[in-house]
Amino acid sequence: MLIDEYLPEYDFDERHAIDVAASPETIYAAAKQIDFSESFIVRWLLRLRGMSVSRLTLDSFSHSKFKVLGEVPGREFLVGLAGRFWLPWGNLQDIDAASFRKFDRPGFAKAVWNFSVEKDGNGSHLSTETRIKCLDASSRRSFGFYWTFIQPFSGLIRMEMLRSIKRKAETL
Numbered sequence: 001m002l003i004d005e006y007l008p009e010y011d012f013d014e015r016h017a018i019d020v021a022a023s024p025e026t027i028y029a030a031a032k033q034i035d036f037s038e039s040f041i042v043r044w045l046l047r048l049r050g051m052s053v054s055r056l057t058l059d060s061f062s063h064s065k066f067k068v069l070g071e072v073p074g075r076e077f078l079v080g081l082a083g084r085f086w087l088p089w090g091n092l093q094d095i096d097a098a099s100f101r102k103f104d105r106p107g108f109a110k111a112v113w114n115f116s117v118e119k120d121g122n123g124s125h126l127s128t129e130t131r132i133k134c135l136d137a138s139s140r141r142s143f144g145f146y147w148t149f150i151q152p153f154s155g156l157i158r159m160e161m162l163r164s165i166k167r168k169a170e171t172l
Contacts, residue, residue: 002070002078003129006100007112010131011140012147014155017127018162022169024117024124028074030168031115031126032058034161041160045153058115065092069100069112076116082108084139085132086146106136109143115165126165128158 020027036042037056046056058077061068066079082103083092095103103110113130132147134140 001114001116002072002076003112003114003116003131006069006078006080006097007110007131007133010133012132012134012143014130014151014158015127016129016155016158016162017125018159018166019120019123020117020126020166020169021123022172024119025074026172027117027124027126027165027169028077030172031077031117031165034058034164034168036161036164039160039164042157045157048153065090065094066113067095067097067100069097075118076114078112078114080110080112082110084108084142085111086142104135107139109134109139115161126162126169128162130154130158 022030035055035057037046037054042056061079065083066081069078069080071077080095080100081092082095082100083090084107091108093103093108100110109132111130111132113128115126115128117124117126132143134143
């Protein structure tokens with residue numbers, strides 16, 4: 001999987017999944033169509049973090065500090081970013097797929113976030129995983145403290161996104 005290629009070692013991890021009564025192709029198409037900012041929960045939680053979004057689709061990630069690192073159409077979509085996420089504005093770095101792999105500045109962290117889908121019986125299994133690699137002990141401590149508070153809200157955003165994709169895919 002792409003997530004394993006871009007961040008095989010990590011300090012923090014979060015996974016969520018949902019079963020969907022649709023084919024992987026239908027689910028992937030639904031995921032690419034959805035504007036996640038239409039969800040009150042997603043919009044509100046992102047605003048709390050200082051991220052005002054008018055439209056949030058998988059494709060629009062490339063117009064933010066989240067950068068599309070790779071895609072296996074119909075199977076996996078991966079975005080990443082680097083910064084000091086525990087600071088108010090995150091000190092987010094301008095990276096692309098190549099520079100993400102090389103980025104190793106002390107005091108910073110790298111994060112990857114994927115959506116993946118696979119056939120499972122008569123339906124499919126849709127999942128998302130977030131991995132964070134802190135690039136030194138100081139960033140690991142700072143991020144760990146931040147993660148204690150932010151992780152439940154991060155999980156809520158991801159579960160809401162999965163539920164949105166499921167609703168859309170099961171109506172296509």
